[in-house]
Amino acid sequence: MGQHVQLAAAVLLVFLLTARWYSDDLRELVEDGPRVGHLLLQTVYGLVWRPSVDVRAGDYGVGYPLAANLSACHPSFTDANRPTNCCPLRRDADQRVIDFELPKLVQSPLRVRRAAHLLNNEYIAKYQRAVAIMKSLPSDHPHSFFRQANNHCLYCTGSYDQVNSSFLFKIHRSWLFFPWHRAFLFFHERILGKLIGDDTFALPYWNWDNPDGMVMPEFVNEGALNNEQRDYTHLPSNVADLNYHVGEIRRQPEQQVAVNLAFMYHQMVSGAKKPDLFLGCKLTAGPEGACNGPGTIEGAPHNTLHTWVGSGLNPERENMGAFYSAARDPIFYPHHANIDRLWEVWRKLRESAVPDFTESAWLDSSFTFYDENLRFVRIKVRDCLDIAKLGYAYQNIDLPWLQARPKPAVSPEIARNILKKKEAMDRLLTPANLIREAAFFGNQERALESTVRVKLHRSRRSRSQAEKADEEEALVVYGIRVKGDTYAKFDVFVNLVADEETTGPLAREFAGTFVNMPRGARRVPPESSQSDVLMKKTLKLGISELLEDLEADQDDTVWVSLVPRGGTGVNITVEGVRIEFVR
Structure with missing residues (x-):
């Protein structure tokens, strides 16, 4: 007693x-x-968890906002067991933090971020000079290129704990991906302008979603913008593969352009009808808020182009191919400027006055950066949502991928007959207890050593356009585990009967892709309960329009194929596949 x-x-x-x-x-x-x-x-974490925000105001329906504990920065090891340390030499926790204020733009024109392939020599020279000065600064200076690169390492490898929590703070594979990178580029751009005394300076964007910009810009292979840690087989004039995988299929330039445009249509339009699908899962503070589900663009072309640029001679395709080292390559910044631009394009395509998300858990999550005046600034997601108020705009460029809606590789009627015959043959040749129609693989996760096919039953058919506008039908591949946090990729198809090795985004059967880009760092000592190596991932893909094009909208069932790419399936296991309806 x-x-x-x-x-x-x-x-x-x-x-x-x-x-x-x-x-x-x-x-x-x-x-x-x-x-x-x-x-x-x-x-006391296991007994009591409290948010670090005032919960008396705001909508915290899905959880609480995230912020980094600046006094809890940890060293790491790369996946190849090489030590790395993103932490600043001078502790950020010792700096006075001020809240971000939008710039005063009474008479100042907006800075215009221009397409890299359209830059003139004067602009390129200015950009080269700014980066050269940044690289010349001492490594402990907040404006140095070294510190700028490590800002990405800090927030992307889990170098910080969350405030009031032992959980790590990481912004990839969630709804924080877009706003964090927007804030990072904003301050990076302002610092570059300060270094050359030009308040109008704006970063260029690598316009890889346009045929004229699908080649790596020539100027990033010269001067201060050059980086030796790149895949030399992908230098100009090779057309980028937006759905790249190691062991790629080499295509003729015009064919690769067509594949890229079809892929962009899927990632920006048909597969990304809702904010959850485009922006990623709702990561919030604490253990109950953990999630690991990137949006369409983050998975690819974001991850795929990081891998495409990084050197295949390095263990983790550094620099661009691993999170901890990616921002060491100057091409990182034009690449992410285009990612940021596509967020704006997607928002305009939605034609909705409703914000992407309205939860305070998103709007009040915050990040800290040094500004151009060496002030340590706390900026919230809500501060990053209007680029005009941030003082910049994007040069308008045609969007040819809007007209690149894919067509079925095989006539839907023929495909349906083939699938029925194949199913009947499988039942004839396979014992009944081995036929796997369920999308849940039971207690045994299913390895993707080869293609996995599952038959999904659809609970709602023949929905009206109004119903589809309200709720998007989505494929969810869940419980994805990647051994060792290595590079891994698989493509997802619906009702595929064509050759899976050669079929890709040009076919309407293509539903999307999963790409695991190594974080390249883990906490020391590793915390297995929340380690990225162990945290299961989720892939969510919109398919309402796809089902219409495959004439499967009224079908009771669909067949889903998970096709591993580049021999990486041996490192991937999956718990199952299901259908959800996303608002």
Whole structure:
């Protein structure tokens, strides 16, 4: 009895201490205070978890906003067991943090980010000079290229803990991907302009979604913008493969352009009808808010082009091919400027006045950067949503992929007959207890050593256009695990009967792709409960329009094929596939 009383008293004491730590008066001490406070919170973490924000206002229906504990930066090892440390030499936690204020744009024209393939020599020279100056700064200077590159490493490998939590803060594979990179580029661009004394300077964007811009820009292979850690077989004049996989199929330039345009149509239009599908899963603070599900564009062309540029001679295709090293390559910045531009394009295509997300858990998540005046600034997602208010715009370029809607590789009627015959033959040759029509693979995860096919039953058929506008039918591949956090890729098809090795985005049967880009770093010591190596991933793909084009909208079932690419399926296991309806 006495032991139970002591235990109850201990739990009560911990609760009271925790409540005090999270009081309004002492919240700042916890966020910016000594490491001992952070360790105390980790100790009580299993008993009490409290948000680091004032929950009395705002919509926190899906969880609480994220912020980094700047006093909890950890060294890491790469996947190849080479030590790396993204942490700043001068602790960010020791710096005074100010809240971001939108720039005053009373009479200043918007800075215009221009397509890289359309730049003139004067602009290129200015960009080269700005990066050269940035590279010449001491490595511990917040404006140095070294520190700029490590900003990406910090937030993308889990070098920081979340505030008031032992969970790591990582912005990839979630709804924080787009706003974090927008904020990062915003400050990076302002610093470059400051270094050359040009307030109008704007980053260029690598316009790889346009046929004229699908080749790596020539100028990034010269001067301060050059980087030796690139795949030399992909240098100009090779056309980029937006759905690239290691062991790629080499195509003629005009054929590769056609594949790229069809792929962009899927990633930007038919597969991305809803914010959850385009922007990614709703990552929020604490253990209950963890998720690992990228949006369409983050998976590809974002990840695929990182891999395409990175050197195949390096263990993790550094620099661009791994998160920890990607921003060391100057092409990272024009690449991400185009990613940011596509976010704007997608928002305009939606023709909706409704924000991407309205939850405060998204809008109030925050990141910290040094600005051009060496002030340490906290910027929230809500500050990043209007690029005009941030003072920049994008040069308008045609979007030929809008007219590149794919067609079925095989007539839907013929495909349906082939699938029925194949199913009948499988039933004849396979014992009944081995026929796998269920999309859940039971207690045994299914390895993708070869193509996996599952038959999915559809609960809702022949929906009206209004119903489809309200809810997008989506394929969900869940419980995806990648061994060792290595590069891995598989494509997803619906009702595929054509050759799976040669069929790709040009075929309407193509539903999307999963691409795992190595984070290239893990915490030391690794925390297996939340390690990226162990955290299961989710792929969510919109298919309403695809089903219409395959004349399968009224069918009770569809066949889904998971096709591993580049021999990487041996490192991939999947728990199952299901259909969801996404608002």
